[in-house]
Amino acid sequence: MSLLSLKSVRTDIGQYAVLHDVSFEVPEGGVFVLLGRNGAGKTTTLRSIMGLWTPSPGSITFRGQDITAMHTADIARLGIAYVPENMGIFGTLTVDENLVLATATGRIDPDRLKWVHGLFPALETFRDKQAWSLSGGQKQMLSVARAIIEPRDLILIDEPTKGLAPSIVDAMAEAFREIAETSTILLVEQNFGFAKKLGRDMAVIDDGRVVHAGSMAEFAADRALQDRLLSLSM
Known part of the structure; x- marks a missing residue:
């Protein structure tokens, strides 16, 4: 059984359908990477899992339990943590x-x-x-630390390397490897070099749909597929 399963998830924000048909399975252990162009629906997927937006239709299950319509606090109590792109720390x-x-x-x-x-x-x-006085890299470390200060089964992390110096990115990669020994990480990341070092499994979202899923090693070896699905220089 997969740790996390999304099936035909559609999420509307106001009058806009952001996710149209998102389905993928996150196995337990290691790092699962969610890739895609800007605006493809990656952050919306994480927020839907966390109950910040409610999908309809579609289903999200965690350890076989349907969490689709659960409140965010109840989802967190199941052992899921969320590190948002804006870090979510308290500056004062x-x-x-x-x-x-x-x-x-x-x-x-x-x-x-x-x-x-x-x-x-x-x-x-x-x-x-006070947290506001930390550097950008230190704030990101604090954001991740908040998510792991108690044991979690699944950690959702959104764009953790954005704007960070290469030395901080390397340190973050080492930390993620150790965290993934005891927790599963679902990582949204634009830095493909960082993502391919860590990811065991992956999926690509485009226009609110999963257009590819599989092994990160196989995806990292296929330059033509990367260019077609991500339109990025790798």
């Missing part, structure tokens, strides 16, 4: 306060915090600083 709170706020109980497990600090050492160095 400290790094530590942001992490505490992301827990269910208001208490952070010390061993878990030590692990998170190992992935992102800057968050330990600047733990008492």
Whole structure:
């Protein structure tokens, strides 16, 4: 059984149909990458999974349970976390306060915090600083850290490398590899070099529909298919 399954998902935003017929399966473990041109529907797919927008028709199941019409808070309690493109951190709170706020109980497990600090050492160095004062890369680290400060089965991450320096992107890749050892990551990413290093499975969305799905290794080896589906220089 797949960890996450989308079947014939359609999502309308106002009078516009953004997703027309999205179907794909995310197996448990590793990194699943969702690719596509700007405006293809990738972010809308993540927001639909998280219950921020409700698909109709279509279905979304997580560990065999239908979550299509569930509230976002209830979906989160099932073990799904979401890292939005805008990061979603609280600028006037400290790094530590942001992490505490992301827990269910208001208490952070010390061993878990030590692990998170190992992935992102800057968050330990600047733990008492307000989040607004962090660099762009450090804010992205904090956003991911909030999603993993408690164990999660599935983490949805939207464009984590956007605008980041290459050294920060490399550090993020190493962190994602370790996170994916215990959680499944569904990653939306425009940086194909970053995506192909991490992804085991993938799907391409175009105009609100999945137009290709399969192995990342096979897709990364097919330059003509990349150019046809993404219209990007790889």
